[in-house]
Amino acid sequence: MTIRWEEITYDNLTNIEKVFEIYDEAFPIEVREPQDIFYQSLDYAKTRLPNGFRFLVGYEGEQLVSFATGHYFAEANIGFIVYIATNPLIRSKGLGTKTLVKIEELLNEDAISAGNVSLRATILETEKQEIVHNEAEKEDCIKRNRFFERNGYKKIDEIQYIQPPLNNGDSNVPLNLFINKNDVSKEEIIKYIQIIYKEKYCFVNRIDKQVLKSCLEMMGIENVHLPS
Structure with missing residues (x-):
């Protein structure tokens, strides 16, 4: 399979609705952001340089076959x-x-553009089995976790990670946190989570700061990065 890669930007929103169809089918409701957040992420990439946001789409011929989104956070030189x-x-x-x-x-290109040799690490969240609603979602959850392990990511066990509620009225969600580096201390991981909460969940998702502070406290993490 020969894949042609494109990026969705405000100047190229081609097939974004098809991406959203795959997105809605692929993820449980608890970890699905409102679609507006994708557009807010594109805005973020313009205003928070050298931080960045990548919205990648893969095509075989004219058929959309995959997508991925991710942020580069310069303060810690990490991809999310x-x-x-x-x-x-x-x-x-x-x-x-x-x-x-x-x-x-693409995230490593952002790190280089910010003056680094390469990314320090890449981090991601995945569902835990306890949040799924049916056997199909459970199977997808297991496959997703195994997929990242096969591709060089390891689950962070030092912290019981919590994702803040992505939709109004939702509860916070316990998730697995994966990282693709072995030589990372717990202190570094805490810093990464603090920055993810500030840049992603505060500045992009615009989640209430008190909600974010409460989630950090539940993880035993001090709030030193959220704006007052």
């Missing part, structure tokens, strides 16, 4: 992959890995 999914109608071994490798490459 938000979503990655493949078209369920496409059966191609290795498509997910190719998409992951490509989004990692």
Whole structure:
């Protein structure tokens, strides 16, 4: 399979609705952001340089086969992959890995543009089995976690990670946190979470600061990065 890669930007919103169809099917409701957040992320990329946001789409011919989104956070020189999914109608071994490798490459380009040799690490969240609603979601959850482990990510066990509620009225969500580096201390991981909460969940998602502070406290993490 030869994949053609494109990026969605405000100047190129081609097939964004098809991406949202795959997105809605691929993820449980608890970890699905409102679609407006994707547009807010594009805004963020313009106003928070050298931080960045990548919205990657893969095509085979004219058919959309995969997508991935991710942020680069310069303060810690890390990538944060938000979503990655493949078209369920496409059966191609290795498509997910190719998409992951490509989004990692783009985030590493952002790190280099910010004056670094390369990314320090890439982090991502995945669902735990206790939040799924049916056997199909459970199977997808297991596959997703195994996929990241096969591709060099390890689960962070030092902290019981919590994702803040993505939709008004929702509760916070316990998730697995994965990282693709082995030589990272707990102190560094705490810093990464603090920055993710500030840049992603405060500035992009615009979640109430008191909600974010409460989630950090539940993880035993001091709030030193959220704006007052």
